[in-house]
Amino acid sequence: MYLPSAFEETRPEVLHALMREHPLGALVTQGPAGLDANHLPFELDTSRGTHGTLTGHVARANPLWREVADGDEVLVIFKGGDAYVSPNWYPSKHESHQQVPTWNYCVVHAHGHIKIRDDEKFVRGVVARLTRTHEKQAEPDSPWKMTDSSPDYIARMLGAIVGIEIDITRLLGKFKLSQNREQRDADGVVQALRDRHQDELVRLMTAGPR
Known part of the structure; x- marks a missing residue:
């Protein structure tokens, strides 16, 4: 990933926060047919490993x-908020007319080593934890639980998936948030994004010194 120093984010807590807020990662692998990418929801455990551990599952098929x-070495890409940036949002554009469009965005690349976990206990735990986490957001008043279904049905469903675990060896964060602009231009972008309800980018751009 091309990573100018102005856009580099190295704080683990910030990188981990984006991964948790946007848990659907693109898992990039190298197989017999070449590069492949699968989009999977991941659970992040920051207490395991130097940079954390990712767990998830794929269909047995x-x-x-x-x-x-x-x-095997793999890469998981987590993408946060993003937005087109118009030159019209820069006060300096109206003076010099020497600005061009760009795009603001936040991404985290998690490099690591994968391990296949084809055992029912592991898969059951992953599904239970992912379900608890995301049901709290989707259905806070009446969250779905695995026990809502019959044990036989859940056993069949668990048998149709295989667990994966990724030990993260390196984290790269690129938070392109107008840091290379003069302050009045960055402020113009913040206001335009606020008007367009790009709350995540506004929050990150106004978070203070990095």
């Missing part, structure tokens, strides 16, 4: 879990 070997 998905060839991914057979095409990678334990220890």
Whole structure:
């Protein structure tokens, strides 16, 4: 990833926060047919490993879990908020007319080593934890639980998926938030994004010194 120093984000807590707020990651692997990408919801455990551990699952019918070997290097991409930036939002544009459009965005690249976990206990735990986390947001008053379904049905569903675990070895964060602009231009972008309800980008751009 091209990463100018102005846009580099290295604080682990900030990178982990984006990964938790946007848990649907693009898992990039190298298999017999070349590069492949699968989009999967991940659970992040920051208490395990130097940079954390990701867990998730894939369909048993998905060839991914057979095409990678334990220890293979993989990349998971987590994307946060993004927005087009018009030159009209820069006060300086109206003076010099020497500005061009750009795009503001936040991404985290998690490099690591994958391990296949084809065991029912592991998969059941992953599904239970992911469900608890996301049901709190989707249905806070009446969250779905695995026990809402019969044990036989849940057992069949769990048998149709395979667990994966990724030990994160490196985290790269690119938060392109107009840091290379003079303050009045950055403020113009903030106001335009606020008007367009781009709350996540506004929050990050106004968070203070980095």
